[in-house]
Amino acid sequence: MNLVITGANRGIGLELTRQSLAQGDTVHAGTRDPAQAQELTALVGDSGGRLHVHALDVTSDESVRAFAAALTGPVELLINNAGLRTRRDDLEDLSLEDALQMLQVNALGTLRVTRAVLPRLREARGAKIASLSSGLGSIADNTSGGGYGYRMSKAALNMATRSLAQDLRGEGIISVAISPGWVQTDMGGASAPTPVSESAVGLLAVIGRLSLQDSGSYFDFRGERIAW
Ligand code: NDP
Numbered sequence: 001m002n003l004v005i006t007g008a009n010r011g012i013g014l015e016l017t018r019q020s021l022a023q024g025d026t027v028h029a030g031t032r033d034p035a036q037a038q039e040l041t042a043l044v045g046d047s048g049g050r051l052h053v054h055a056l057d058v059t060s061d062e063s064v065r066a067f068a069a070a071l072t073g074p075v076e077l078l079i080n081n082a083g084l085r086t087r088r089d090d091l092e093d094l095s096l097e098d099a100l101q102m103l104q105v106n107a108l109g110t111l112r113v114t115r116a117v118l119p120r121l122r123e124a125r126g127a128k129i130a131s132l133s134s135g136l137g138s139i140a141d142n143t144s145g146g147g148y149g150y151r152m153s154k155a156a157l158n159m160a161t162r163s164l165a166q167d168l169r170g171e172g173i174i175s176v177a178i179s180p181g182w183v184q185t186d187m188g189g190a191s192a193p194t195p196v197s198e199s200a201v202g203l204l205a206v207i208g209r210l211s212l213q214d215s216g217s218y219f220d221f222r223g224e225r226i227a228w
Helices: 011-022 061-070 096-122 149-173 195-211
Strands: 002-005 026-031 053-054 078-081 128-132 174-179 218-220
Touching: 002 011, 002 096, 011 026, 011 061, 011 195, 053 061, 061 096, 078 096, 096 128, 096 149, 128 149, 128 195, 149 174, 174 195
Parallel strands: 002 026, 002 078, 026 053, 078 128, 128 174, 174 218
Antiparallel strands: none
């Protein structure tokens, strides 16, 4: 399988890249600065030519255009993993500039990349778009408040995911939102309960089982549906 993973230099994106390569897939990995992405580029040597590392800033039209132009052949799976969570996100200390940046990366960045990669997804049969959301993007599950910019950005991502599902269903392209759980990464912190390897195994298993009937749904990494 030929797949695209954004934000592949660390955290969940790096682990998804590792596991996809181990499964025999070809990975086009996007990272903001390939020169700084040592852990990612270190995987190239053993990949048998199956790992392609590209510069990709999901907030930049120019960068996204160049990234998409570098892709060749049908893309069976796009994993929109790149994400941002900043501090100062609660009612009293909220930074609106940070909130805007989270919308840029988490919601608009995902849409920007998806639209650019769409011609390649259309070349594949039954391509899948898996966008990494968060339980914090669920309006139904919001019983604790706070996290304004991050929550709003993931709720916006969820809505884009659902519209993509409707718009692309006729072409057989699947679009889902998936939460990776609370994961031990720079974003999730060391006290998170889920090791990154376990989250990535779950995410790839859920993605692997998706059918067109699932398109427009919101899952967690164990395959349970999350209420919007
Ligand atoms: P990390 O903070 O560890 O990694 C984030 C990744 O996104 C990095 O590769 C980062 O690149 C990249 N990124 C940030 N901004 C941009 C940008 N403008 N363009 C391209 N890439 C960018 O996060 P995780 O691995 O933990 O999270 C991955 C996804 O999972 C995110 O979407 C996150 O919101 C979601 N998630 C994570 C949870 C957790 O507990 N960890 C919980 C719920 C959801 P760089 O190194 O250049 O900054």
